Amino acid sequence: MRPEDREQIRRLNIFEGMDDENFDELIRASYLQTFPAQMELITEGEPADFLHIVIEGCVELFAQANGRESTMAMVYPVNSFILAAILKDAVYLMSARTNKKSRVLMIPAINVRRIFDTDPAFSKAMVVELSNCYRSVVKDHKNIKLRTSVERLANRLLRYRIAQQTDDITLPYDKKLLASNLGMTPENLSRAFNTLKPYGVRVDGNKISITDVDELANFAKPTPLIDDQSV
Amino acid sequence: MRPEDREQIRRLNIFEGMDDENFDELIRASYLQTFPAQMELITEGEPADFLHIVIEGCVELFAQANGRESTMAMVYPVNSFILAAILKDAVYLMSARTNKKSRVLMIPAINVRRIFDTDPAFSKAMVVELSNCYRSVVKDHKNIKLRTSVERLANRLLRYRIAQQTDDITLPYDKKLLASNLGMTPENLSRAFNTLKPYGVRVDGNKISITDVDELANFAKPTPLIDDQSV
DNA sequence: CGACGATTTGAATAGGATCAATGGGAGTGG
DNA sequence: CCACTCCCATTGATCCTATTCAAATCGTCG
Numbered sequence: 001m002r003p004e005d006r007e008q009i010r011r012l013n014i015f016e017g018m019d020d021e022n023f024d025e026l027i028r029a030s031y032l033q034t035f036p037a038q039m040e041l042i043t044e045g046e047p048a049d050f051l052h053i054v055i056e057g058c059v060e061l062f063a064q065a066n067g068r069e070s071t072m073a074m075v076y077p078v079n080s081f082i083l084a085a086i087l088k089d090a091v092y093l094m095s096a097r098t099n100k101k102s103r104v105l106m107i108p109a110i111n112v113r114r115i116f117d118t119d120p121a122f123s124k125a126m127v128v129e130l131s132n133c134y135r136s137v138v139k140d141h142k143n144i145k146l147r148t149s150v151e152r153l154a155n156r157l158l159r160y161r162i163a164q165q166t167d168d169i170t171l172p173y174d175k176k177l178l179a180s181n182l183g184m185t186p187e188n189l190s191r192a193f194n195t196l197k198p199y200g201v202r203v204d205g206n207k208i209s210i211t212d213v214d215e216l217a218n219f220a221k222p223t224p225l226i227d228d229q230s231v
Numbered sequence: 232m233r234p235e236d237r238e239q240i241r242r243l244n245i246f247e248g249m250d251d252e253n254f255d256e257l258i259r260a261s262y263l264q265t266f267p268a269q270m271e272l273i274t275e276g277e278p279a280d281f282l283h284i285v286i287e288g289c290v291e292l293f294a295q296a297n298g299r300e301s302t303m304a305m306v307y308p309v310n311s312f313i314l315a316a317i318l319k320d321a322v323y324l325m326s327a328r329t330n331k332k333s334r335v336l337m338i339p340a341i342n343v344r345r346i347f348d349t350d351p352a353f354s355k356a357m358v359v360e361l362s363n364c365y366r367s368v369v370k371d372h373k374n375i376k377l378r379t380s381v382e383r384l385a386n387r388l389l390r391y392r393i394a395q396q397t398d399d400i401t402l403p404y405d406k407k408l409l410a411s412n413l414g415m416t417p418e419n420l421s422r423a424f425n426t427l428k429p430y431g432v433r434v435d436g437n438k439i440s441i442t443d444v445d446e447l448a449n450f451a452k453p454t455p456l457i458d459d460q461s462v
Numbered sequence: 463c464g465a466c467g468a469t470t471t472g473a474a475t476a477g478g479a480t481c482a483a484t485g486g487g488a489g490t491g492g
Numbered sequence: 493c494c495a496c497t498c499c500c501a502t503t504g505a506t507c508c509t510a511t512t513c514a515a516a517t518c519g520t521c522g
Contacts, residue, residue, distance in 0.1 A: 044456055063373045066452055070376040072369070084362035093369050093456055116358075117351065124348070127358055131315035134365040138303070138324050141372045142294045145301040145414055148509070176468065183376055188510055190470055205469095205519095221297055225275055225324055379477070407500065419478055421502055436487095436501090 005032050009105060012078050014053070014129065017121035026115045026122070030107045041096045041104065048085035048092055050106040053078065057102025060177065061094045071180035073136065074099065074173070083130050086112050099173055139226050146226075149184040153192045154220035155227050156182060157201065161210055171206040236263050240336060243309050245284070245360065248352035257346045257353070261338045272327045272335065279316035279323055281337040284309065288333025291408065292325045302411035304367065305330065305404070314361050317343050330404055370457050377457075380415040384423045385451035386458050387413060388432065392441055402437040 001009075006027065009015065015023055032055070035041065041052060044063060052059075059075040061082075072094050075081045085092050086109045098104075116123045143152055156178075160169045171178060179189035193203045199219045200212030210216055224231050232240075237258065240246065246254055263286070266272065272283060275294060283290075290306040292313075303325050306312045316323050317340045329335075347354045374383055387409075391400045402409060410420035424434045430450045431443030441447055455462050 063377060063456075065373065065377040065454055065457060066382070068377045070373075072372065072376070084365045087358055088362045088366070090366070090462060091456070093366055093373070093462075117355070120348065123354065123358070127318055127347075127354070127361070130358070130361055130365060131319045134315040134361060134368065135319070135321070135324055137365065137368045137372055141303065141368055141375070142296065142301075142324070144372070144375060145303070146294060146296040146299050150509090151297075174468070185511060186469070187471085187512085191510090194470095223296055225294075225322070226296060231321060231324075381477090405500070416479060417501070418480080418503085422478090425502095 001027065001030065001032050009055075012053075012055075014078065014080070014125045015122070016125070018119050019121070022115050022119040022122065026107060026111050029111060030105060032103065032105050034101065034103045035098045037098050037100045037102075039098045041098065042082065042092050044092050044095045046092055048082060048088075048090060049109050051080055051083060051086045051109060051112045052096065053080045053105040053107070055103040055105055057104075058099040058173070059096050059102055059104070060099045061096050062180075063094050069180070070183070071177060073140065074181065079132075080129055081133075083126065083133060087116065087126070087130070089113070099177070135231075136229070142226050144183045149182060149188055150192045150195050151220060152182045152184075153189065154196055154199070154201075154216055155222050157196075157208060157210060158213075158217060158220055158222050159227055159229070160208075161213070167210045167213065169208040169210065171208065174206070232258065232261065232263050240286075243284075245309065245311070245356045246353070247356070249346075249350050250352070253346050253350040253353065257338060257342050260342060261336060263334065263336050265332065265334045266329045268329050268331045268333075270329045272329065273313065273323050275323050275326045277323055279313060279319075279321060280340050282311055282314060282317045282340060282343045283327065284311045284336040284338070286334040286336055288335075289330040289404070290327050290333060290335070291330045292327050293411075294325050300411070301414070302408060304371070305412065310363075311360055312364075314357060314364060318347065318357070318361070320344070330408070366462075367460070373457050375414050380413065380419055381423045381426050382451060383413045383415075384420065385427055385430070385432075385447055386453050388427075388439060388441060389444075389448060389451055389453050390458055390460070391439075392444070398441045398444070400439040400441065402439065405437070 009027065009032070010023060041059065054075050054077050056077055059081065061072040061075060062069055063072050081096055082092050082094065089109065116126055147155070157169065161167060164170065175189055176186045179186045182189065184192070193201065196216070199215045200210060201216065202209040202211060240258065240263065241254060272290065285306050285308050287308055290312065292303040292306060294301055294303050312327055313323050313325065320340065347357055378386070388400065391403070392398060395401065406420055407417045410417045413420065415423070424432065427447070430446045431441060432447065433440040433442060
């Protein structure tokens with residue numbers, strides 16, 4: 001790893017407060033690599049050999065069974081994925097592929113576990129990360145068990161509106177992926193957008209305009225216990 | 232807490248390897264309480280004040296939104312629930328109620344966090360616990376996104392068959408709860424059982440007999456990445 | 463330009479939910 | 493012990509949601 005990369009990595013929240021020696025040991029056998037879009041990084045069922053941390057770009061977590069496939073989550077900088085598998089020394093439960101060109105830091109699992117046992121600041125950061133991941137899946141799970149697909153879409157649009165601070169939203173990735181992420185087919189997503197038209201949702205490609213937030217929110221009935229990513 | 236209770240608790244896996252002093256501090260302000268069935272222990276949205284550990288009995292985690300309610304998980308001895316909320320000092324994302332008469336150990340959140348920072352054996356145990364919880368939700372989420380309701384039921388029956396080591400299964404709780412846990416209505420569960428009849432599933436109240444495992448497994452197509460609780 | 467994939471729309475179907483009605487135990491009180 | 497009640501479970505009918513299959517359109521990229 002190049003020295004300037006090392007410095008950039010060192011400043012990440014996850015490594016804040018770590019002992020320098022421990023950081024060096026952690027990083028020593030690591031790779032910081034740039035992958036093109038649509039590259040499969042890990043495959044479910046395989047043993048967890050590296051902790052992956054997305055530094056730039058965007059990574060899709062997905063799972064397969066019975067010939068079906070579904071997007072489980074999208075990972076943005078600076079977050080890790082599959083931390084639990086690393087800590088438990090178990091197999092991956094999900095696969096991961098880059099959604100766009102991405103820089104990913106890969107730390108050998110064995111180093112992660114050793115430094116986890118050694119460095120309190122690092123283990124604390126890992127636990128916070130793991131807790132966030134846990135709560136994120138729980139929210140996804142609630143979302144899908146308690147709402148219809150149109151409600152999920154409506155709430156997702158409201159989330160994007162907050163994140164992007166504008167009523168004219170740009171979808172962060174293509175509709176096929178969004179559909180899978182929301183637990184529906186692309187065809188159904190298309191129809192869901194139409195269903196939301198009366199509530200003030202205009203669609204033009206990947207540009208969505210919300211013309212009446214109150215109407216939409218009244219329909220969507222968002223709750224922080226599902227929709228706030230920071231809770 | 233009574234001395235004999237303290238001894239029983241001390242022997243639990245979660246507290247193994249802990250420093251005695253730390254254990255005492257952890258337990259000092261804790262409660263070991265027996266609750267009747269159907270008692271709501273925590274409510275989603277409220278601040279996480281106690282870590283709960285099920286010692287005996289069974290606790291249901293559930294969530295509500297929009298007037299709907301769904302069972303998220305069942306917690307059996309000896310497991311904790313809502314650990315992530317405690318570690319993050321955040322609000323509960325799920326509610327919990329006893330399903331049957333249960334003994335629950337309640338440790339003040341502040342103690343958990345302090346000893347977590349102090350005692351490596353304890354923090355390690357908490358992280359293993361948290362990792363297990365995470366992977367458990369991921370499996371539930373895959374289950375619901377990748378399978379139909381009949382497939383979920385079939386795989387659940389196969390799981391019970393392994394756990395109970397017999398082809399004559401006893402459902403661990405009533406069908407209404409099972410239905411919600413599997414993400415369907417009671418009516419639909421009833422029909423799902425009928426759908427599985429040709430695959431060798433006989434139903435008599437809460438007794439289920441599997442007369443042809445191969446048939447059922449061939450239909451269910453179980454995978455360890457969803458169905459093995461230990462993976 | 464031509465090929466390919468993404469998106470949309472239509473039609474038909476399947477999967478599940480809802481509503482209504484009935485049967486069946488378990489528990490309660492007389 | 494029996495009648496009564498309540499809730500769980502099942503079944504039928506119907507409705508709604510969502511998927512599947514097919515076809516058309518659109519845009520991008522080589």
